[in-house]
Each structure stands twice: as structure tokens, then as C-alpha cells.
Amino acid sequence: MPDLDMLIIGAGPVGLFGAYYAGFRGMSVAVMDALPTVGGQITAMYPEKMIYDVAGFPAVRGRELVEALVAQASPFAPTYLLGRQAMELAAETEAVVVTDASGGRVRARAVVVTGGIGAFAPKPLAGMAGRLGRGLSYFVPRPEEHAGRDVIVAGGSDSAVDWALALAPVARSVTLVHKREQLRAHPAALARLEASEVEVRTLTDIAAVHGDDWVEKVELVDARDGARQLRPAQAIVAALGFATDLGPLTRWGLTVVRRRIIVDQAMATGVARVFAAGDVVDYPGKVRLIATGFGEVATAVNNAAPVVDPGAKVFPGHSSDDGAD
DSSP, rough: OEEEEEEEOOOOOHHHHHHHHHHHHHHOOOEEEEESSSSHHHHHHTTTEEEOTTTOOOEEEEEHHHHHEEEEEEEEOOOETTTTTTTEEEEESSOEEEEEETSSSEEEEEEOOOTTOOOOEOOOOOOGGBBBBOOOOEOOOOOOGGOOOOEEEEESSHHHHHHHHHTTTTSEEEEEEESSSSSOOOOHHHHHHHSSSSSEEEEEEEEEEEOOOSOEEEEEEEETTTTTTEESSSEEEEEEEEEEOOGGGGGGOOOOETTEEEEETTTTOOSTTEOOTTTTTTTTOOOOOOHHHHHHHHHHHHHHHHHHHOOOOOOOOOOOSSOOO
């Protein structure tokens, strides 16, 4: 027997909504993602940014949308397989088997790929391999954990500016360092940064980190004159961008054109029991929005329902008719 009814690959907003819909259809479901936390690109790149095009929300902060999607799926108890990159897919008579990078295997009656831009991993901060979890992080899912700390944020993109702004109200100090002359964030975010108490140091890099079990001090170097400054820091957030990899999916027999999976109107990929939705897919007229992805993953899950259970119908019925108060 398969381990579960449906495996969703990708824990971004589209995958999380897919987990809800699979649960609503009575399926057992797991969500696998290469990242160590849910939320996909939102959590990794712009958790504090406001999103304005999600139905029913005049405006919603990225991390709040992710939290709401997790809460929406939680009554159906999805299993989260985080920090596990899907690598191989093999077909069986009544299931597909997905093997992750560590050799772990999951058997499911159907798979929905919601991988967005593919698996993506943070670009490392040079010389900091042994510091991860000991003062170095690549994400800030809970800014309050940095309360009272001196924090160095490295990077010049939207995510770096977002992390700095999110940390400013709770940290003792926040310094944003970027080795180039100009930050590359959205103008609105830059205006907020200028009005904040965050210290911005451009043409500056991290030369060394001091501290045994935990980060205690950071040595900054000015690219213009080589001047060095040693300053207290109990946390470093590296927001240097991400390396994306659609590679494993290209070995699954899927039709991939320009890094996108081609699907039909049922969101089927042409590989038995494998569907896809969200930014990772393409078809005539495709529009890459979160709102579009929500509809696509609902279509994928409902079309997968008869594959999981031959007695099931594609149409799920209306959620308002389920008898819940």
C-alpha cells in the first residue's frame, strides 16, 4: 500500500493551499520541500512585504499569508517533509515513489509538483560554513528571537532590506552591509529603510567573525580604503540570493520547456499520476501570480482525486455544504 494518497512537492503558498484541498477531499497528504521551513519564495525573499492581489485580502503581509495557509490546512494534519529535496521519481502500478536527496522514499497515489522556480538554496556567506545555527541564519521566520541582539544583515536585495526592517523594532541594533555601492531593493522598501534606524554600510564586506560557540563580534572591511572595524554582533543574517535548480525534475519524464513543466487543462503533466501547478508550469495564456496558482492547484488536486480513488468525482462539491458550523 502507498504511504499516503498525495505528495505535494513544494511548500510555498500554492503547495500549502494544495495540502488544504487534498485534506478537504479526504486524502492523506504530505508536503516536501528542499527548504527547512514552509512558505517558499515568500518566506525566503519577502516575508515582510505586503501582497495586494490575494482574493479576500485587501493587503496581507507575506509571512501572515503563509501562517494563514498553514492554519487552513492544519485540520487535515498534513505531514511536512522539510529540508528534503525531491530527486528521483519512479512509477509503480498504483503509486509513484519519490526519493529525496538523502535516500528517503515516499510512496503516494498521486504527486502534485508546486515547486515554483524549482529547488532553491541560499547562497553561502564565504568562510561561514561552520557558523550556521551558531549565530548565522539565512531566514528570519520569527524576528522576535533576535530581541536585544546586535544583528548584521548581509546583502542588498529585497530580502535583505525586508529582514533589516523586520528586525529593526526588536533588535538592539541592525546594520545592513552590502559589498556593492547600490542596494537593489524596491524603491518603496528603500524609502522605509532610509526612514528607519537601520545603519546602512555599502561597499562593505564581512572580513572575519569572532566567537567560539556563538557569534560575538564581526569585523567589517571598507572596500574603498581597506579600513576595518570590529563591532559587536550576536547574529548574522545572510541574504545573498538563492541558487535555483530544476534539474531533478528534468529526469522525471516531464515535458520541460524553458524551465517550465507543460501541463494540460487538468494540470496533468503527461506522466501517470503526476500533476503540477503554480509558477513551475506553463500552458497557453499562463499568468504567473499567486492567485492563479491557487486555482491551478485546486484544479490539480481535484483532477487527481479519481486517480487516488476511482470512485471519486472531479468536482469536490461546495465547501459551504460540508455540514460544518
